Amino acid sequence: MEQYEKIKVVGRGAFGTVYLCRRLHDMKLIIIKQIPVEQMTKDERQSALNEVKVLSMLDHPNIIEYYENFLEDKALMIVMEYAEGGTVFEYLQQRGNALIEEDEVLRLMAQILLSMKHVHSKQILHRDLKTQNILLNRDCDVIKIGDFGISKILSSKSKAFTVVGTPSYISPELCEGKPYNQKSDMWAIGCVLYELLTLRRAFEANNLPALVMKIMRGSVAPISDRYSDQLKRLLLRMLHLDPDKRPTIDQVMAEPIIFKAVIEVCMTMGAVKVHPKTHPILSSRPPTGNQRRSASRVSSARSSSHRSNIILESSGSGGLPKPRPLSLIYCWGNGIPSPLRLPLPHADTKVLQVSIGRSQKTGVTHNGRLIIWESPSIGTDSGLPGAVDQVVPLYIPRYLEGQSAVSIQNVSCGDLFVACLTDRGILMTFGSGAHGCLGHGNYQDLSQAKIVEALLGYEVALVSCGASHVMAVTNEHEVFSWGRGDNGRLGLDSQESVSSPQAVVLPPQHRARSVCCGVDCSMLITEEGVVIACGSNRCNKLGLDQGEQQIEEVFSLTQVATHPLPQLNITSAAIGTSHSAFITDKGECYTLGSNQFGQLGCRTETTTPRIPCKPSFPDDVTLTQVACGDMFTVAITTDDKVFSWGKGARGRIGRPLQDTSAPRQVRLVDQDINVLSVSCSHSNTIIASKYVENEA
Template identity: 60%
Template structure:
């Protein structure tokens, strides 16, 4: 609390105390919710952590902004935006039975719709919408939704069963304990709030809980004053329909002429200066963007390409980062387009068809190669059609910051700065970790890992591994050869905790085609599982060959078994490791010269790449039959099978390590920040130094 000064207590709840505080850095007033986690049950602690996770994902002008959280005096402190206007409940109580004008009601309601649309777009169900959880700004014009303590991350299942929320606002299907369409429960609660705005009293009230439930089950409400339009009264009744399947969804509510006019007024009357920046598509209310308001609203695809073409041809703004690819028929390094010249790339990853990168500001960038008139080949990307290698930002990512990405075969996993893992793409083999085999077009949270802070993720051809900040390891996907490290060969479509030897502390995982590796502290040793064909896992001893292992065990081949390892990479049938002193060792199959050493017969033991001995190696990556290494001096070497441009160089007859030449770098000094090889393709991220 050294950064904040407490002013007064503004509320007390079941989980803790709420303080109004002043942030010393800028004298800004903030709210700090103090939750004594040590005194709570496991369920109560989970609810507190859930609120932090939900708030960190949401970024919308009509949702209370989350700043940070920290632990102090055995309590979780959640720092949030301060809404000076108090709650909507208090505002209505102060009316002294003087009804609101319909225009004001619709202005409030439109903002609630937009905020709830944003919440639902993140696959989150609020579950406790009520006037006490709806806050107002100082002028009592802007709505701020708050209190996400019992919110639920939606799974692929379409029904929910849990009875939660404030009794006066719970839906009839909840009262009956029946499974219900998850989003329609929030629509019922929003209908109750709208009724309260119109009548200044709750839709359902009774002296005791049984009587209240009976009222809700019957849908009995007092008549709405005829001072309000028939359209508004019909809208309320439709939202309070006893059959959840007959209640309108958010898009249907927004399409109502009455609401449409309120949304239009909201865009044009509030923030009069900035409304000029709203895309024309919003004024037409077409497609998925109907009625959506968010900070930093994305421009239309046409506007995006216009912006891109302008930036790519600008001579006054040199590129801050460059991304090159080769292989798959591209024989020399090919410069991929970036959205703008000031895009900073921090990491790249490539899969069988995907090419992805993470930017410095936390955006996930994807490149598509669609054919004319075809749908986007990259799941989760926006827009369609156009020339080869079209850059796209991941759709629906405005509220999260991506720090890490990994591509598998036809699917992708990305990790937020809050340790939340999201996946999208093909659901074959259960690689998305959502408990099923369904494809997902937009990034979706892996719910089973919400109770953990994931620090690193790796995607193989058909399985995934995730490492948490507590050094736990989870795996899922295809299980044959024991690649999941679970002690068996069964496949899993949900994350499963990997059993490890005591006192091992994994810091990173690496998934291959049919095997996996873990880099483990404190001695930077390597643990492996799965297929050890050609000794690509370095599990062989001089006189003993291991075919496959189903649980993680330490490498046995020297010198990997006795020296600290800085980095490791895996291809289809070979692997490479960089030792702590910068020496590069390769092992496994050398059928195409992918080890960078002379033909060695049946000897697949780790061997140093002597042609790289003059300068230390800083990075290495392996494809199917080739290897690429980055030297400390910035030079890039490749070797192995040269077919279809795998080596990125024209001297295709020599499979020994040789430099890759970049002809278009010019006078800029570029350094490699990330490299990724998959199948026959290489993706390289560089930045100007």
């Protein structure tokens, strides 16, 4: 909310509070709906947040404009256009008994029809059109349709069934419980027209049964003789009891009396919206004094906010030693030859989980904050042969901006983007939008985290990012995927890329327990410890080969078949570029795929054995975690030792050695630690740990 200034509360409803606010960068008045999603059930959340999805699909001068949404104070904030003239219902109430001139009625009706034609063209039913949901501008000559909270998006031209809407405006077919379509919206438009002509509702009664009886009879009080017979006949057709005999929007707009008004509205209002901030002539004008002062305040506030987010670990004062940190974060690779301690915002910061991408290092704290480590210098992850490692960079921690009141519980990094999951199962993404991997239905980049709106009706329990795709699992074991689709990595039985979450079909009787995404494939572990996978199976890294038959890729989730993986109870897994690693319920490690650089942790006769290996560790250890990079592997034992093996170039294995095909221990500066989380990317590793004595 730092970009907005609250002015006053303008409404309260079943789902939240509506605020009139001022947008600071241009001082424009806007409306923000605050919906506290934290305590809502899945169905309530889906119903309350449907308006976001619908408004984002619509773009019309006579429909309230949707700007953005964000999470704050554990509530969804929906930012939209402000209509200063109030509602048509209020406008009619203020007139007393003074009827509206026919020309004005026709002008308002033309705008309603134009806006609803746009709505219906998107296969959307409004389902709650009434004068309270039709807004006006300051001069009360331009209408804006709003409140799409219970709108229905039709997947086809089939009809809807749920009985919703305001009783006085519901159609006869709704009263009878019959299926309905756009013709029910036409009935509601007829009720609004009647109200414009008479200043009272078409159907009113003291109780619901009496109201339903009046609607089913379809009889209304006569219209004043001051209005033309042509308009009266049109009204009666719109209020026909048989929906098949009701006119469509196109038929109503083709009526001569309406057509003339539609043409006048189109000619006077126009269809092209000019935004001063982007117009080449308007944007060249010097700002006024007030604009300069406002811009200065906003710039100062943003600079101050940005500075406050970069807080380095305290160096102590008065000669006192620094307090012992509660968390120790190490990273190596990408030119960092041995484990490097990353700074923390404060000595008492506790980091429970970390994730690393090609260009991001992130961590989740015990109190739900997301930390991002940034380097002021330009990264050197060229990966080119002969590339020269540069000086070890200085990493600076900062908290994710704009989400201070949201509790993050899990984070996962892709190549150039990040997905973070709140404790209430709400998924947010930011970073590069290439391939649609942010899940927002487009390919735009985002600098701040935005809710994946298509999943608001679900409680996401797990999320994993591949290089350019994402897979998420809900608390009801439903699986969704989106992003780049090559090789069938999305499990959608195709290679098409998608920019919004799509439901993934699991093999019968399988329920997902965990998820792992690789560069070009995905893997799920079921509640029974069975591994199912999809995507590229190069070098048989997914274990999909069936005997002598080599499988190169699969487009839908398929159970692993390479012995002995089907007989093992797998608890966790990791995927690299051309290999993978599995941990069983006994703490044993199996690796599979390419062994060109020793990344399988054992010597093999060929570089692509296509059968599982069992790495041999120096001591008799039990593993708890494993992570894979492009040509290396990292594992954590029950006694918190860190082992790595594979390609040694650019510090991948955390020690100044060449390639090694046997697990070797990574020596950390601090030895008495508990390792909490490990993550690998292309040539990077990050580990979160804490001192043993800080267990309490």
